[in-house]
Amino acid sequence: MAALYQLAWEDTFGGTALDRAKWNVRIGNWSISEDGTPLAPGWGNNEQQYYRDDAQNLFVGNDRLTIRALRQTSPVQFGQRVPYTSAKIDTRGLFSFCYGKVEFRARCPLGTGLWPAVWMMPEDHVYGPWARSGEIDILEAMGRCPDLVCGTIHYGGPPQNKTEQSHSYRLPIGTTIHDFHTYALLWEPMRLQWYVDGICYSSISTWGSCPGVEPKLSFPQPFDQKFYLIINLAVGGWFDPEANGIVDNTAFPADFEIDYIRVYQQHKA
Template identity: 35%
Template sequence: MVKSIAYLLLVGAVALPAILAQRWVQTWSDEFDGGQIDRNKWQYDIGGGGWGNNELEFYTDRPQNSWVQGGFLHIQALREDYGGRQYTSARMNTAGHFSTLYGKFEMRAQLPYGQGIWPAFWLLGENIGNVGWPACGEIDIMENIGRDPNNLYSSLHAPSYDTTKGYYRGQGFADGFHTYAVNWQPDHIEFYFDGQLFDTVYKSQSGGHWPFDEGHNFFIILNLAVGGNWPGNPDGSTHFPQQYVIDYIRVYEADWSKVEEEAEFLQ
C-alpha cells in the first residue's frame, strides 16, 4: 500500500507538467483560408521612416506586398523605388482588433532567405502610446536575419531587462514550414521551435521592471523588414522578391480548471 501511494505521487509529479502543457483552449486564430486578408483581424503600419532600426523598406498595404492565396498569407518584399525608399514590404498587426494577456501564441511559417532580409513574429504592449517603448514590453517570438540564417532569435525587451536567445539549426529555417511559439505566463516566458522548448526567461531574472505581468494586453505583429542596424543591408547576393509565407497564427489560453481537476485527482 505504501509503495502504491508512493508510486501514484511519483506519477503525479511527473504527469502534472504534461497536463499543464496540454490543457489549452484556442481563443483566436487566422488560418488564412479566405480569399483575402481579413481586415477585421489585421491592420497595417504604413511608412518608411526606418522604424527605429534604420530599415530600408517602405511598408504598404498594397496587394503586391501582402495577400492571401491557397490558405497562406504571403508577405513580400520587393526591390522598387517607392515613397522615397528602394524597397517595399508589409507590416501587419492586430491592434484594435485583438489583444490579450498571457497564453500561447503559435505561428506555422516558411521563412525567406537572403542577406539583409529580416522576418519577424512578435508581440507589443498595447499601452505603448501611453508609456512608450520599452516600458510597454516587447516579446519577439521569432526573428531571423539573412547574415545569420542558421540562428532563430527570440527576445524580451523591457526597461530593466533586455535579452536575446539564439536557437541554432544547421540547415537554416527556409527549408520548409516550421512552428514558432511562445508560452507567456506571469512569472516566466517560454520559447519553442517545432514544439521543442529552447529558452525560458523568469521574472526573477529581470532585476527590476517586468512589464509582462502588469495587466495590459499585447497585440500581434508580423513584418518582413529589409535592411537595418541588425541584419545589415541587402547586397549582390540578395534576390528579390522575398516572401514570408504564413500558414496560420493561433492563440490559446491555459484551461486552469482542467489542470486543477486533474492535479486533485493525481493527489
Template identity: 40%
Template sequence: MNLFFLTLLTFACSKGATESSEYTFASTPSWADEFDYEGLPDETKWGYDIGSVDGWGNNELQYYTEKRLENVRVGGGVLTVTAIREDYEGAAYTSARLVSRGKADFRYGRFEAKAKVPSGVGTWPAVWMLPTNWEYGGWPASGEIDILEHVGYDPDVVHISVHTEAYNHTIGTQKTAKKRIEDATTGFHLYRVDWTPTYIRGYVDDVQIFDFTNEGTGFRTWPFDNEFYWLINIAVGGNWGGQQGVDETSFPARMEVDYVRVYNLIN
C-alpha cells in the same frame, strides 16, 4: 512514520505537483487565423502599420504598404508577406507589416505561428508582439515579445527574445535565445511562446530554447502584465538586419505563414 513527517511528505508532494502543473493552456485556440481563404488578410483580424517612419527606429529601408496585394496576400493556405526592391514613396523597398492591434489584443496565453522565413542578406522577417497601450512608456519600457526573428546574413538561425527597460540590446542586457534549423528558409517550423504571469518561455518545434522569469521587481524587468498584439512583417536592412549590407538580388523576398493561433491560459 509519525504525523509530522507524513504531513511534510504530503506537503512536498503536493507542492511539487503544483509547481510542475502551475499553468495549463486550453487545448483549442481562442483566436486564430488559418489563412484558408483568398485575397487580402481578414480585416476583422488584421490592420497595417504604414509608411517608413524614419526607419521604424532601426534605420530600416522599407516602406510598409496597406492592402497592397504585391506585398501581402492570402492564398494556397498561407499568408505571404513580400518585400520588393522598388522605389516607392521615397523608399527603396516595399513590404508589409500586419498588426492585430485593436482587433485582437491579449494578456497571457500560448502563441503559435507556423512559418517559413526568406533567405537573402538584408532580410529581417519577424513574428512578434508589442504592447497595446504602452502603459509604462515608450520602447522598451512597456516591453516586446519576439516569437520569431531571422536575419538573412545568418541563415537558418532563428531567435526568440524579450525586451524590457532593464533587459534590451541597446544596453547589452537583452534576454534572447537562438537555434539553428537547417531548413528554416525552405520548410515550415512551429514557433511558440508561452506567456504567463511568472514566465515567458519560447519553443521551436515544441523544443524549449528560451526561458525568462518574472523577478518580481516591477515593470523595468517585467512589463508583461498588460495587453499585447501580434505583428507579422519583413523589414529590410536596419541596425540588425543590415549589419552586412543588403543584397538587392535577394528580392523579392517572401515569408510564408501557415497559421497563427492563441490558446487561453486556463489557471
C-alpha cells in the same frame, strides 16, 4: 481544478484576401507617435523598406499569408523615398491578450538584409513609452543566417536605458529558415519560453527595471498587460550587425509565408 489551454483566436488564412476584421495593415517607413508626429525614419532601426497596403506586397492564397519584399522605389513620405517595399500587419485594437500560447507555422526568406519577424507590443503603454512597457519578439530571423532564429524581450526604460534578453537557436543540419517550421511562445505570469518544432530553446524568468530608471517596476511588470500581434518583413536595419545595412539585391522578390497563427489561453476545467 486543472487549467486547460483552449483556442482563443486564430487565422488560418483561408480564402483569397486578408481578414480586415482581424488585421490592420500599416503604411510607411517612419516611426510615428500616437498623435501623428513623425519620430524617425526607418522605423527607428535604419530599415530601408516602405510598408504598403498593396497586393504586390501582401496577399492570401493557398491557405497561407505571403508578405513579399520587393526592390521597388517607395512613395514619398516626409520628403524621403526608400529603395524597397514590403508589408506589416498587426492586431492592435482588434485582438490582444495577456498570458497564453502563441503558435504559428512559417517559412522565412533567405538573403542578406532580410529581417522577418513575428512579435508583440503592448496594447496600452501602461508603464511608459518603448521599451518601458515591454516588447516580446517571438521569431526574428536574419536572411544572411539560414539556420538561425532568435527570441527576445525588451524592457526597462526608454531607448537609451532599455535592456533586452535574447536567445538564439540553430536549426538541425539539413534544414533552414526557408523550410516551414512551427514556432511557439509560452507566456506565463513568471516565465516566457520559446519553441521551434516542439523544442524549447529559451526560458526567461527574470526581468525588471534598469538602473537609474524611476519609478521601479515590480516583477512580473511590464509583461503583465495585454499585448497584440505583429507580422512583418523588414529590409536592412540594425538587427544583423554583421550585415551592417548591406542588402543582397539578388534576393528579391523575397517572401515571408505564414501558414497559420493561433493563440491559446488557459481556462479552468
